[in-house]
Amino acid sequence: MIFLRERRTNGGAPALLLLAMIFSTTALPQARAQQAPATRPANPAGDTQAKDKAAIDAFFNSFVKAFESRDAEALAAHWTSEGEYENDRGVSVHGRAELEQTFAELFSRTPEVTVSLKPDSLRFLSADSAIAEGTVVVQRGAADASVEANYSALVLRDAGQWRMAQLSESAGGEPSIEDLAWLIGEWQTKGDGAAEIHTTYAWAPNKKFIHARFTIKEQDLQLSGDQIIGVDPATGMLRTWTFEADGGVAESEWSRDGNHWVLDVTGSLVDGATLIQTNILRRIDQDTLTLQSVDRTLDGNEIADLPPTKVRRVKPATRAAR
Numbered sequence: 001m002i003f004l005r006e007r008r009t010n011g012g013a014p015a016l017l018l019l020a021m022i023f024s025t026t027a028l029p030q031a032r033a034q035q036a037p038a039t040r041p042a043n044p045a046g047d048t049q050a051k052d053k054a055a056i057d058a059f060f061n062s063f064v065k066a067f068e069s070r071d072a073e074a075l076a077a078h079w080t081s082e083g084e085y086e087n088d089r090g091v092s093v094h095g096r097a098e099l100e101q102t103f104a105e106l107f108s109r110t111p112e113v114t115v116s117l118k119p120d121s122l123r124f125l126s127a128d129s130a131i132a133e134g135t136v137v138v139q140r141g142a143a144d145a146s147v148e149a150n151y152s153a154l155v156l157r158d159a160g161q162w163r164m165a166q167l168s169e170s171a172g173g174e175p176s177i178e179d180l181a182w183l184i185g186e187w188q189t190k191g192d193g194a195a196e197i198h199t200t201y202a203w204a205p206n207k208k209f210i211h212a213r214f215t216i217k218e219q220d221l222q223l224s225g226d227q228i229i230g231v232d233p234a235t236g237m238l239r240t241w242t243f244e245a246d247g248g249v250a251e252s253e254w255s256r257d258g259n260h261w262v263l264d265v266t267g268s269l270v271d272g273a274t275l276i277q278t279n280i281l282r283r284i285d286q287d288t289l290t291l292q293s294v295d296r297t298l299d300g301n302e303i304a305d306l307p308p309t310k311v312r313r314v315k316p317a318t319r320a321a322r
Helices: 015-034 045-066 070-075 098-111 177-183 318-321
Strands: 079-086 092-094 116-125 128-139 147-157 159-172 185-188 198-204 209-218 221-231 239-246 248-258 260-268 274-285 288-298 301-303 309-313
Touching: 045 070, 045 116, 045 128, 045 147, 045 159, 070 288, 079 098, 177 209, 177 239, 185 260, 198 309, 239 274
Parallel strands: 079 159
Antiparallel strands: 079 092, 116 128, 128 147, 147 159, 185 198, 185 309, 198 209, 209 221, 221 239, 239 248, 248 260, 260 274, 274 288, 288 301, 288 309
């Protein structure tokens, strides 16, 4: 940089070096003798930023409190009047009024919801603006798996108060086996006219895997067998290993689409034929899901998709009556 280049005197020695030698031997001791006792200079800018950081931390604590109090009006007040929110699926909400309505609808259909923020960084862009980043974890029920996402918030000093002008979320880390904790229990179809499915999911002792036993009856097809669901350490992805009672085997990799899951399945039937299909698991609510198989091929030949089949959780009272 041009500001750091040395300017040389006629004698060839750097001018800055000569000045340093002069001050170190003569003027500097005299100046020190005349100085008052040293005091640490004030840093008003640093003190102000520290106060603003504490105020922003308090702002996010207030945000969490409003969320867990299910107070849509108080929650929306944490945005500027024209503030924006965008979730990890690209859904956008604009303006405080629309934000309040959106959160009110969420709270009305979600009986229990908690949220926690894990701050990662806070960067001031100016005296009145900063970007806060971290991780948000939302739990929508004691039996549900938590949902995690990364967040980035643009916070502004608005009429003397810190508020968000924009909050955006992006997908968190790779899926975890805990994301499927809601499956634990017994599930079956109930005479919907489609395939008859009965499945039981249970944790392995260390909760690293979920074990499943299943039976499927569909037209002239009858299957039963076992599954193991867990994270494949080689890829970090959720994977299912399926072992059918007649000797067929299959593997499937899970990918998440909100609260829904897409399973890419490749299997070998007992006669050696290769079956490839996509299974779609849609979670309707805590006790209802649908299953559908599409994009199916058998030894490379297309075969018909299967219609969605509704599967419901077997409640303890129902189980006792059987």
